[in-house]
Amino acid sequence: MAAAGLPTAGGEIPVPDVVMEVLRRQGGRIAPALAAAEDLLGGDEVAQREALRFIEGLQNAASHGSADLLSTDELLPLRGPRTIEAWAAIERFWAAVVAWCDEQGHELDSSESLRVVQNPRLREILWPGCRSLPDGRRVQLAEVLRYELATGESMAWLGPHPA
Numbered sequence: 001m002a003a004a005g006l007p008t009a010g011g012e013i014p015v016p017d018v019v020m021e022v023l024r025r026q027g028g029r030i031a032p033a034l035a036a037a038e039d040l041l042g043g044d045e046v047a048q049r050e051a052l053r054f055i056e057g058l059q060n061a062a063s064h065g066s067a068d069l070l071s072t073d074e075l076l077p078l079r080g081p082r083t084i085e086a087w088a089a090i091e092r093f094w095a096a097v098v099a100w101c102d103e104q105g106h107e108l109d110s111s112e113s114l115r116v117v118q119n120p121r122l123r124e125i126l127w128p129g130c131r132s133l134p135d136g137r138r139v140q141l142a143e144v145l146r147y148e149l150a151t152g153e154s155m156a157w158l159g160p161h162p163a
Contacts, residue, residue: 015050016128019057020120023069030070031078038080055083056090056155057128064114064132066123093155094131097147098139106146111138 013021022033033054040051062072079087101108111132117123130140148154 015053016057017124019054019061019128020069020124023058023061025068025070030075034075034078034083035080037086038083041082041086051083052086052090052155055086059087059090059094060129060131061127064111064127066115090155093153094139096151096153097144098133100147100151101139101143104150106143108133108137108139108143111136114138 018033021027022029037051037054040047040054043051058075059072062069062075065071098108114126114130114132117126130138132138144155
């Protein structure tokens with residue numbers, strides 16, 4: 001939070017809130033936040049999980065194509081080597097969820113309903129947890145859960161399911 005220039009005196013800020021704050025086009029906070037994520041990816045397991053949660057939230061929120069937020073294309077050049085690797089792993093996971101849904105005949109909803117959300121607080125809750133796809137559909141945590149239950153694969157920041 002400090003690296004992104006966010007206040008730290010009030011305690012922890014939830015990762016989705018940090019994501020939405022640093023993605024703001026006028027904020028100028030994304031480069032230091034991605035540098036902090038790069039450092040965390042080189043740390044212990046807890047630090048790595050938090051960095052992965054943050055990167056996943058960035059990808060998801062940026063996927064919705066809001067003019068107020070930085071786009072994925074704007075984020076890509078700001079990543080360090082560990083962040084690039086983590087970014088790709090997260091992308092592969094979400095692509096696997098979409099492919100599984102398609103194979104299972106599970107219809108994904110339109111992403112339009114996400115883009116029309118105007119309330120900033122509601123965006124902070126919804127946008128980092130689901131992903132808009134280039135074809136106009138969206139994949140959300142409900143599909144992730146179905147995929148995880150069916151395949152045993154989990155999100156990178158969650159780690160393997162307990163036996």
